[in-house]
Amino acid sequence: DSGVTQTPKHLITATGQRVTLRCSPRSGDLSVYWYQQSLDQGLQFLIQYYNGEERAKGNILERFSAQQFPDLHSELNLSSLELGDSALYFCASSPRTGGSTDTQYFGPGTRLTVL
Amino acid sequence: AQTVTQSQPEMSVQEAETVTLSCTYDTSESNYYLFWYKQPPSRQMILVIRQEAYKQQNATENRFSVNFQKAAKSFSLKISDSQLGDTAMYFCAFGAGNMLTFGGGTRLMVKP
Numbered sequence: 001d002s003g004v005t006q007t008p009k010h011l012i013t014a015t016g017q018r019v020t021l022r023c024s025p026r027s028g029d030l031s032v033y034w035y036q037q038s039l040d041q042g043l044q045f046l047i048q049y050y051n052g053e054e055r056a057k058g059n060i061l062e063r064f065s066a067q068q069f070p071d072l073h074s075e076l077n078l079s080s081l082e083l084g085d086s087a088l089y090f091c092a093s094s095p096r097t098g099g100s101t102d103t104q105y106f107g108p109g110t111r112l113t114v115l
Numbered sequence: 116a117q118t119v120t121q122s123q124p125e126m127s128v129q130e131a132e133t134v135t136l137s138c139t140y141d142t143s144e145s146n147y148y149l150f151w152y153k154q155p156p157s158r159q160m161i162l163v164i165r166q167e168a169y170k171q172q173n174a175t176e177n178r179f180s181v182n183f184q185k186a187a188k189s190f191s192l193k194i195s196d197s198q199l200g201d202t203a204m205y206f207c208a209f210g211a212g213n214m215l216t217f218g219g220g221t222r223l224m225v226k227p
Contacts, residue, residue, distance in 0.1 A: 002161075033214070043206065043217040056213035088158060103150070104215060106160035 003027065004107035006091050012113045018079040021110045025072055025093030031055070032074040033094070033104055034066055038087035049074055050096075078112070086114045117142045117209045121218035128197045129226050135182075136192045136221045138207030147211040149183065149190045154220075155203040163205070166190065197225045 003026035013019055025032050034046040036059075045058035049068035060066075063081075068074040078085060088109045094102035118141045128134035140149070151163040166174045166183050173181050178198075182191045194201055202225045207218040 002159075031213075035215075042219050045214040045216070048213045058214055090160060092160075102210075103148075103162060103165055104210075105162065106152075108157075108159050111158075 002105040002107065004091060004093050004105055006089075006107040006110050008110060009108065010111045010113075012115065013081060014115055015081055015083060017081050017114075018077065019081065019112065021076040021078070021089055021091075021112075023074045023076070023091030023093075023107060025074070025091075026105055029093035029095050029105075030072065031094045031096065031102065032068055032072070033092040034060075034074070034076050035090040035092065035106075036087045037090060037109070038084075041087075043090075046076070081114045083114050086112055088112075117144070117147075117211060117216045119207055119209050119216050119218035121205075121207055121221050123221045124219070125222045125224070127224040127226055128194075130197055130199060132197055133193060133195045134197055134223065136194075136205050136207075136223065138190045138192070138218055140188050140190065140207075140209050140216075140218075142188070142209065142211065144211045147209060149181075150208040150210060150215070151179070151181070151192045152206045152208060152217075153201075153203045154206065155200075160206075164192070194223075199225050199227060201225050 005024045031050045033048045046060040048056040066076045091107045092104040149166045153161045178195045204220045208215045
């Protein structure tokens, strides 16, 4: 158990809908990262927040957005869902600002299925 | 941008034997870390080992060790005394800036 929690574990929804994935980092960690794991794209970095502020952006679609709240939990919002958004979404956390020195610890993931 | 390549999509090994998983990367960064993560059938991403690029000494964690060849940009994982619980997908990852870049993974099957 990494100490990172994600809810829900599974989510099934329809095309065009909007969903919210939630992540709580390990106690004391200030950085939260979101990754998408799909069959065709592999594991891809989406976005990072550090202490409430966006710190780095990867291959995140405009239909997707995220935020980190004062209690440091984070939410990833996915809207206008398409079949291709079906994937496993991971949250990871690390103690500091990130950077190459930080080890990221992953949560169990949220499996999103878009029908 | 960094790229990470794992050239072995699938491998198998007999229980108690040793297996080596390959990883190469391409980068212009000078300050970076390298990681191996394990993803068992439960889909959880579990950190196996990490290597600081500035260290010449190869990292070791119990039965897991790496062979880090910085000039060749190679970072292989050796698993000794393989156990059935080692059956999983193994991902090599490059850490620089604020993100991890992952390879495509190697599926390892440990056979009894």
